Amino acid sequence: MNAIEIKGLKKNYGGFTLGPVDLTLPQGCIMGLIGENGAGKSTTIKAMLGMISAGGSIKLLGKDISGDTSAIKQDIGVVPDEIGLPEMLNVKHVEKIMRDTFTNWRSDVFADYIKKFDLPEKKAFKNFSKGMKMKLGIAIALSHEAKLLILDEPTSGLDPLVRDEIVNILNDFTRDESHAILISSHIVSDLEKICDYIAFLHKGRLMLCEEKDRLLEQYGILQTTPDVLNDLEEGAVIGKRVTDYGAEAIVDRGKIPQSFDTRPISIEELFVIMAKEG
Amino acid sequence: MKGLLKKEWFVLWNKPIMILIPLILFAVTGITSKNFFMIMYLPLYIGILPVSLITTDETSRWERFALGMPYSRKDLVSAKYLMSLLLVLGGVLLTSAILVFVMNSTLTVPQMLLLIAASFAFSLILPSVLLPLNLKFGTARARLALAVLLAIFGCMAAAAFNTEGGDDSFNVIAWLAKLQFSPQILALLFVAVAAVIMAVSWAVSVIIYRRKQF
Numbered sequence: 296m297n298a299i300e301i302k303g304l305k306k307n308y309g310g311f312t313l314g315p316v317d318l319t320l321p322q323g324c325i326m327g328l329i330g331e332n333g334a335g336k337s338t339t340i341k342a343m344l345g346m347i348s349a350g351g352s353i354k355l356l357g358k359d360i361s362g363d364t365s366a367i368k369q370d371i372g373v374v375p376d377e378i379g380l381p382e383m384l385n386v387k388h389v390e391k392i393m394r395d396t397f398t399n400w401r402s403d404v405f406a407d408y409i410k411k412f413d414l415p416e417k418k419a420f421k422n423f424s425k426g427m428k429m430k431l432g433i434a435i436a437l438s439h440e441a442k443l444l445i446l447d448e449p450t451s452g453l454d455p456l457v458r459d460e461i462v463n464i465l466n467d468f469t470r471d472e473s474h475a476i477l478i479s480s481h482i483v484s485d486l487e488k489i490c491d492y493i494a495f496l497h498k499g500r501l502m503l504c505e506e507k508d509r510l511l512e513q514y515g516i517l518q519t520t521p522d523v524l525n526d527l528e529e530g531a532v533i534g535k536r537v538t539d540y541g542a543e544a545i546v547d548r549g550k551i552p553q554s555f556d557t558r559p560i561s562i563e564e565l566f567v568i569m570a571k572e573g
Numbered sequence: 574m575k576g577l578l579k580k581e582w583f584v585l586w587n588k589p590i591m592i593l594i595p596l597i598l599f600a601v602t603g604i605t606s607k608n609f610f611m612i613m614y615l616p617l618y619i620g621i622l623p624v625s626l627i628t629t630d631e632t633s634r635w636e637r638f639a640l641g642m643p644y645s646r647k648d649l650v651s652a653k654y655l656m657s658l659l660l661v662l663g664g665v666l667l668t669s670a671i672l673v674f675v676m677n678s679t680l681t682v683p684q685m686l687l688l689i690a691a692s693f694a695f696s697l698i699l700p701s702v703l704l705p706l707n708l709k710f711g712t713a714r715a716r717l718a719l720a721v722l723l724a725i726f727g728c729m730a731a732a733a734f735n736t737e738g739g740d741d742s743f744n745v746i747a748w749l750a751k752l753q754f755s756p757q758i759l760a761l762l763f764v765a766v767a768a769v770i771m772a773v774s775w776a777v778s779v780i781i782y783r784r785k786q787f
Binding site for chain 2 (some may be wrong): 334341343345346347348363364365366368371373375377378379381382383388391392393394395396397400445537553
């Protein structure tokens with residue numbers, strides 16, 4: 296069973312059109328949804344959670360979300376870009392609310408995360424730092440035996456230490472093969488560390504959705520002259536930068552002669568060049 | 574639903590003084606001046622408190638967060654109505670206790686029943702009007718919508734209760750008097766009308782909320 300199956304997702308906001316987006320995330324995997332600000336990442340996630348109406352079909356954990364999604368959401372942990380808890384609540388209040396919200400709520404697991412994240416129990420939410428708020432959101436999402444985590448820009452605006460901590464926790468979560476994560480971010484380096492699948496969104500268009508290792512295998516950086524690039528087979532060059540000293544291009548390794556020496560590419564480099572060329 | 578009600582309660586009870594001071598003022602003023610109507614403000618005041626929670630939801634972006642949890646849009650709306658209903662019931666019990674035990678009212682049982690039923694009914698009608706307006710327009714624009722609505726309602730009420738008109742003009746008080754209902758029947762009528770208004774208001778709010786995009 297796939298954790299996420301999206302087919303033909305479309306949403307029109309007047310000046311902005313998302314899609315059509317087709318995504319499939321198998322269980323046991325982490326997918327990174329990469330895109331610049333305003334690319335459509337949050338819109339995709341909102342559509343998945345029924346926060347906006349959109350065209351196409353969406354299945355989460357094998358169930359269609361067009362009807363009542365409350366039962367499906369028992370198995371989903373959602374961490375939005377802003378943790379929408381009323382500012383006067385504290386951790387103790389939150390625990391009491393969530394205990395009566397999720398049927399599989401684990402107070403012991405929640406308490407462990409609160410301790411691990413060093414979050415104060417009686418301090419009002421309004422006095423939490425951005426990192427603390429995000430950690431509380433993650434603690435909630437991880438304390439009800441969720442099978443699928445959906446995170447919208449969880450590391451945005453956080454310092455590198457907290458980001459690293461969050462990335463490690465997410466890595467631990469997918470050790471169980473029945474778990475899956477969809478995580479959106481414009482901080483590509485974070486996603487590169489943990490994701491099995493990468494989906495690129497650019498100006499509302501899904502440019503690719505592929506296994507990360509396959510992408511890194513398929514594409515490479517070739518440093519050569521502009522003339523050599525011009526002689527390559529059509530489709531071999533994904534994007535290029537020509538200077539007075541030569542040319543640097545992202546190439547499809549399968550479409551260039553094997554004698555050419557390419558260096559490995561990072562997901563960030565690939566995204567930037569694809570977005571520019573796209 | 575229990576989780577949602579708990580959240581409403583925790584937010585509401587965050588500033589107990591803000592709730593308790595007006596309640597104490599209404600109660601003390603009503604008791605000392607032996608003014609029943611002042612006491613009847615208690616449930617009216619308590620009943621509209623959940624409406625103020627919509628502002629907190631808006632500023633904290635709670636609705637978006639809650640929709641990521643196992644709650645439907647209908648649940649989120651229903652929690653507001655249920656909270657209003659529970660608070661009004663609590664307020665009516667408090668009012669009744671004050672009337673019976675503190676004020677040693679000289680009213681007969683049927684008169685007392687009518688007073689309590691009227692208090693209950695009007696306390697339910699107010700959130701029934703305010704909740705859909707706030708959910709539709711947001712708290713800021715809802716105030717304007719409420720002002721327009723009150724103006725229209727005021728004109729209609731002035732026309733309906735007009736006692737200065739000629740013999741041909743319609744007058745609600747005269748019409749009710751002609752029907753000669755007993756206080757018990759009137760009490761039941763008040764509660765039934767308020768219950769219908771609240772049910773219709775809830776259904777309208779659910780429709781409004783289902784169309785909302787977050």
